[in-house]
Amino acid sequence: MKGDTSTMPTSRPVRGAAEPAPVEHRFFELIPPGTKIDFVGLRFKMLVLSWTLIAIGLAWAYARGINWGIDFAGGTMVHVKFAAPTPIGDVRAALSKPEIGEVLVQDVGRAGNEFQIRVRGAEKGGSGSVADAIRAALREKFGEGTHDVLRVETVGPRVGKDLGRSAALAVLAATLVMGVYIALRFELRFGIGAAIALVHDVLMTIGALAIAHMEFDLTTVAALLTVVGYSVHDTVIVSDRIRENMKKMRRESLATIMNISINETLSRTLITSGTAILVTAALFVLGGPVIHSFAFALLVGFIVGTYSSIYVASPVVLYLEGRQARR
Amino acid sequence: MSRSVLTRGAFYAALAVAALVFLVPSFVRPAPAFWPWRQPIRLGLDLQGGTHLLYGVDIDQAVDNTVDRQMQDLERTLREEQIGAASVEREGRTVHLRLANKDKRAQVEALVKDRFPSLVAVPESDVEAGDLAYTLEPREVQRLRDNVQEQALKIIRNRIDQFGVAEPTVQAQGTDEIVVQLPGVQDPQRAKELIGRTALLEFKLVARAGDAGTPDHPGPNVHYLPGKSEKGRRASPVAVERRTLMTGDVLTDAFVSQGAATEGMVVDFVLDARGTKEFGEITSANVGRQLAIVLDGVVESAPVIETPITGGRGLIRGRFDFTEAQDLANVLRNGALPAPLKLIEERTVGPSLGKDSIRKGVLSFVVGSALVIVFMLVYYRGGGVIADGALLLNVLLLVGAFAAFGFTLSLPGIAGIVLTIGMAVDANVLILERIREELRLGKTARAAIEAGYERAWYAIRDSNVTTFCSGLILFQFGSGPVRGFAITLCLGILTSLATGVFGTRVVYDFLTSRRRLATVSV
Numbered sequence: 001m002k003g004d005t006s007t008m009p010t011s012r013p014v015r016g017a018a019e020p021a022p023v024e025h026r027f028f029e030l031i032p033p034g035t036k037i038d039f040v041g042l043r044f045k046m047l048v049l050s051w052t053l054i055a056i057g058l059a060w061a062y063a064r065g066i067n068w069g070i071d072f073a074g075g076t077m078v079h080v081k082f083a084a085p086t087p088i089g090d091v092r093a094a095l096s097k098p099e100i101g102e103v104l105v106q107d108v109g110r111a112g113n114e115f116q117i118r119v120r121g122a123e124k125g126g127s128g129s130v131a132d133a134i135r136a137a138l139r140e141k142f143g144e145g146t147h148d149v150l151r152v153e154t155v156g157p158r159v160g161k162d163l164g165r166s167a168a169l170a171v172l173a174a175t176l177v178m179g180v181y182i183a184l185r186f187e188l189r190f191g192i193g194a195a196i197a198l199v200h201d202v203l204m205t206i207g208a209l210a211i212a213h214m215e216f217d218l219t220t221v222a223a224l225l226t227v228v229g230y231s232v233h234d235t236v237i238v239s240d241r242i243r244e245n246m247k248k249m250r251r252e253s254l255a256t257i258m259n260i261s262i263n264e265t266l267s268r269t270l271i272t273s274g275t276a277i278l279v280t281a282a283l284f285v286l287g288g289p290v291i292h293s294f295a296f297a298l299l300v301g302f303i304v305g306t307y308s309s310i311y312v313a314s315p316v317v318l319y320l321e322g323r324q325a326r327r
Numbered sequence: 328m329s330r331s332v333l334t335r336g337a338f339y340a341a342l343a344v345a346a347l348v349f350l351v352p353s354f355v356r357p358a359p360a361f362w363p364w365r366q367p368i369r370l371g372l373d374l375q376g377g378t379h380l381l382y383g384v385d386i387d388q389a390v391d392n393t394v395d396r397q398m399q400d401l402e403r404t405l406r407e408e409q410i411g412a413a414s415v416e417r418e419g420r421t422v423h424l425r426l427a428n429k430d431k432r433a434q435v436e437a438l439v440k441d442r443f444p445s446l447v448a449v450p451e452s453d454v455e456a457g458d459l460a461y462t463l464e465p466r467e468v469q470r471l472r473d474n475v476q477e478q479a480l481k482i483i484r485n486r487i488d489q490f491g492v493a494e495p496t497v498q499a500q501g502t503d504e505i506v507v508q509l510p511g512v513q514d515p516q517r518a519k520e521l522i523g524r525t526a527l528l529e530f531k532l533v534a535r536a537g538d539a540g541t542p543d544h545p546g547p548n549v550h551y552l553p554g555k556s557e558k559g560r561r562a563s564p565v566a567v568e569r570r571t572l573m574t575g576d577v578l579t580d581a582f583v584s585q586g587a588a589t590e591g592m593v594v595d596f597v598l599d600a601r602g603t604k605e606f607g608e609i610t611s612a613n614v615g616r617q618l619a620i621v622l623d624g625v626v627e628s629a630p631v632i633e634t635p636i637t638g639g640r641g642l643i644r645g646r647f648d649f650t651e652a653q654d655l656a657n658v659l660r661n662g663a664l665p666a667p668l669k670l671i672e673e674r675t676v677g678p679s680l681g682k683d684s685i686r687k688g689v690l691s692f693v694v695g696s697a698l699v700i701v702f703m704l705v706y707y708r709g710g711g712v713i714a715d716g717a718l719l720l721n722v723l724l725l726v727g728a729f730a731a732f733g734f735t736l737s738l739p740g741i742a743g744i745v746l747t748i749g750m751a752v753d754a755n756v757l758i759l760e761r762i763r764e765e766l767r768l769g770k771t772a773r774a775a776i777e778a779g780y781e782r783a784w785y786a787i788r789d790s791n792v793t794t795f796c797s798g799l800i801l802f803q804f805g806s807g808p809v810r811g812f813a814i815t816l817c818l819g820i821l822t823s824l825a826t827g828v829f830g831t832r833v834v835y836d837f838l839t840s841r842r843r844l845a846t847v848s849v
Binding site for chain 1: 373513514516519669670671672673674675676677679680683684687688690691694695696698699702703705706707708738739742745746748749750752753756757760763764766767785786789790792793794795796797798800801803804805808809812813816849
């Protein structure tokens with residue numbers, strides 16, 4: 001970056017001069033101005049790539065199942081940490097009791113002393129809850145003070161089902177609101193393009209969650225909604241420029257204008273998303289187990305969202321334009 | 328310097344000072360005595376540790392219970408008026424009466440109209456002269472629906488207040504749910520028993536040996552209720568008369584006292600005037616018989632009535648230990664729940680996990696913001712310095728707002744603050760990129776700044792409106808910590824616009840107003 005100072009006036013501005021002397025500007029830049037990448041030309045290849053990835057993700061989710069958290073599956077989760085490393089078999093043995101039912105014990109710590117115990121489905125009848133039974137069983141087998149119950153979650157199955165529906169509805173509503181807003185601010189086809197890009201982002205993120213076997217819980221839905229709200233940022237930036245350039249370059253075809261606009265806004269699209277991705281990466285690496293899947297969904301969603309505003313939203317607009325022209 | 332720059336600068340300075348004032352109690356403990364603000368930021372249960380319980384109120388059951396009570400009252404009234412009813416039965420929410428003497432039909436109808444205003448007659452399909460059917464008036468049902476949650480809320484609040492937890496929250500959610508939050512409670516078993524207990528206290532006579540029948544074939548008007556089980560041993564069921572002589576709603580007070588050596592703690596209760604009179608009559612009429620004290624369908628004790636009790640006091644011996652007796656006195660004092668509660672959700676976070684979450688949240692905040700701040704400095708230099716300054720003010724205002732408005736900060740909330748950092752600079756990036764573009768076109772610094780702000784504004788506005796909308800939808804959808812995240816997201820957008828767009832503009836206006844600015848570092 002030698003000599004890369006902010007501005008280098010080639011001559012001193014003369015006091016009282018009507019026009020200042022032309023100034024040559026040198027900035028620190030990721031994408032130099034005048035970059036011409038043929039994004040629009042690549043759109044069919046990217047279309048195939050995108051939807052193939054989504055298909056793989058969804059097929060994975062279908063075949064291997066999504067790792068539903070207690071919020072959605074219903075049941076009980078107890079996260080326990082032992083003072084000393086404990087064989088997972090001992091934990092399972094302690095919990096094989098009729099009042100607890102079928103348990104799933106998972107080793108979550110790196111030191112072999114942290115376990116997540118899950119009992120899915122409905123509560124068994126009776127006075128005490130499954131959570132209390134698990135606590136009691138652990139106390140009985142290992143004794144008081146040997147372990148620390150970090151977290152307990154119990155959710156009724158009915159709630160889980162209702163929650164699933166309202167989560168899907170919320171994500172759908174957000175997508176629609178975004179689409180309508182963009183349609184009102186710009187044009188209908190931009191709105192449709194934005195909405196399709198958002199559906200793309202959400203599906204891609206869900207697929208990634210399934211493949212990575214990340215837990216899908218309430219905070220994951222929060223992440224998806226945030227992705228929906230934030231992915232539009234880039235779409236807005238690009239669409240704003242397309243609209244501006246359409247006024248300036250009346251002679252050019254929409255495809256050309258789009259390519260110019262995407263190239264012109266490329267550095268800001270990458271930087272705005274980049275800072276968001278930077279902080280999400282910090283959350284993912286350092287944020288701890290409670291928000292791990294939340295940060296993962298945000299990270300994937302933001303990355304995909306940046307890509308989709310270029311390769312999904314704009315091609316849709318172009319396609320709609322083509323249809324309109326043919327008619 | 329223009330007046331407007333001065334005013335706006337002063338405005339932001341005032342905001343910053345206000346935020347600092349609100350934040351001091353959260354970071355300096357204890358805050359100095361003279362400090363005008365005392366409330367630290369409220370931490371969610373996921374950060375401070377504790378138990379979150381979500382209960383559903385079974386309102387339909389409350390309506391059924393009311394029908395039951397009305398039926399019992401009607402039965403008693405008929406008896407008192409010497410009108411023999413062959414049978415009184417409940418079917419769903421309809422009470423069917425079959426009169427022994429068909430001529431008294433008109434008299435009964437008048438009686439019900441007069442004394443049971445909440446009952447309405449239902450036309451019987453199978454009309455026999457002696458049959459009558461009544462159900463609850465729709466308006467009464469509606470009133471119950473409206474009130475049951477509120478009543479339950481009040482009762483639980485009283486029970487929890489006497490349970491001894493610091494700063495509990497008991498709140499209604501929706502139309503039939505109640506949220507109980509108990510900071511610091513790790514093992515909520517006792518709390519759950521206290522909250523979930525209906526605490527319906529009934530006094531019934533133990534059936535005479537001849538009338539009792541067997542548990543499989545109880546005698547007429549007799550039913551078997553489980554006796555209180557003692558440690559490890561199940562007590563045999565007790566045959567009691569169906570009729571409830573008195574219920575716990577006539578209690579005015581209940582407290583724990585030491586019983587005789589073998590019986591552990593006992594619970595004394597005090598009756599109100601009506602209860603004293605009723606209890607006196609009941610005990611006078613039944614000297615020598617056993618009176619069963621039934622709590623939530625379990626016979627706690629069945630002492631023999633030795634003399635009429637007219638003093639309006641009594642006691643329950645159930646071989647309680649101190650905590651049991653204390654909780655029982657608590658629920659009796661605060662009355663029975665109008666409807667059973669069902670535990671829908673239970674979430675407990677241990678204090679070590681809470682502390683760990685705070686540490687990790689703060690660490691990701693520090694690392695995340697450091698990355699963004701350094702990036703902005705390197706990439707935009709002068710413009711980056713201004714943007715970073717706005718970013719710091721942004722965080723100060725955002726966290727200050729949490730302290731000022733008493734919002735609860737959850738772990739997703741902290742994540743929301745971290746995320747805000749990454750998103751807040753977006754506006755600056757858009758403006759600075761636009762300024763660069765205008766400079767490349769050969770505009771003066773001042774004109775480029777002017778155009779940069781003006782042209783970037785549309786994209787900034789639209790992108791923030793969309794994120795704000797998704798935040799609102801998230802708020803509507805979520806609860807608890809997720810709501811905390813939604814609040815942070817929306818609040819963060821407002822503070823980002825205030826600082827990143829309008830705040831930085833003040834700095835640029837200040838710079839350009841002093842002299843003819845030929846260069847701008849972006």
